[in-house]
């Protein structure tokens with residue numbers, strides 16, 4: 121066990137699993153996932169009735185539309201239309217929300233007040249103004265120092281979930297028989313620490329959005345009981361029960377306990393993480409580290425009903441105008457290719473496609489509107505390789521972290537944590553080696569050559 125991944129409760133012996141038992145667990149896991157998605161959907165759909173005038177999503181704040189003044193004439197109509205149609209609004213939207221005219225877009229700020237923001241397009245690429253932003257695309261970084269391909273790059277690592285004592289509450293916990301419990305938050309933190317060490321060796325400036333098993337938010341579930349009760353009443357549960365009876369309670373989502381917990385560990389926690397990223401860390405890139413799907417996600421693919429929220433629509437437009445997609449998509453594709461080489465991941469097909477849109481060229485990258493990918497104001501690549509309860513990944517997780525290779529299920533393998541971290545590192549080296557400027561010596565003076573894969577206007 122390496123020090124990055126040590127846990128006082130770790131058992132070292134790998135456990136074997138029968139194929140049949142894996143199927144049962146996988147099935148439970150899928151059911152659990154769909155429950156979580158469906159219930160958060162309920163939260164989103166019904167909350168606006170509480171705040172009719174502003175129409176803000178769960179724990180969101182009123183958008184500052186005037187910020188968009190800084191993006192006037194920074195994008196052509198063609199680029200704006202392409203990003204709306206092929207990345208962000210792939211499921212359509214009410215026509216009054218975004219109206220594209222010849223020289224401007226009319227953006228709905230508030231429907232009941234009939235207030236609109238007018239965004240002026242750049243006449244053409246030559247007249248496009250620089251995009252204001254705090255993060256630097258690869259091509260705006262200084263040339264890399266010799267042997268340090270990531271020198272100066274500011275990377276924030278965001279291990280998903282909380283793990284530790286919170287893992288059962290956040291439903292990122294499972295156990296088979298007497299095996300070591302699998303807690304996604306703990307696995308992600310182990311990967312983040314290994315990854316952070318490697319990235320620093322390569323010259324990157326690394327920060328952690330979370331580096332232990334405690335929440336960033338100061339709130340706790342009990343702080344959200346009243347909001348949870350209101351949400352349930354609005355959802356047609358006139359007298360919501362206080363507590364969940366047992367983990368298999370079919371109506372647990374209709375309890376104040378369950379709703380207040382999700383408001384804590386998802387909505388409040390991720391919004392606090394976003395505040396940390398946006399107002400303190402200011403990274404060039406955030407890597408969200410998860411397990412359990414075998415794909416990579418970037419922000420996009422907003423549902424029509426999500427675009428009805430004034431704050432989500434504003435955040436989508438601001439993200440589009442920041443041109444984060446132009447950086448995060450080629451990054452995600454390059455990391456995905458490195459992961460496929462290193463781990464032999466199969467191309468993942470989402471069981472449903474109503475919330476995702478396949479993008480890029482690797483076959484592994486999807487656009488999806490997650491809270492973290494929407495709120496972090498910089499390029500975000502959301503990695504979630506390995507299905508935790510597949511036979512192979514489960515055995516490798518039980519084997520824990522180790523240096524070098526060991527025989528797991530008959531094959532010599534690196535630890536799953538090292539393999540994950542190494543493949544992300546390889547992807548970042550590939551991307552930044554090509555995309556950031558290189559310095560060529562010419563008559564004693566440095567000549568800067570622009571990277572070939574960067575596709576954004578310079579800032």
Ligand SMILES: [Zn+2]
Pocket residue numbers: 280281304410411412
């Ligand atoms: Zn996760």
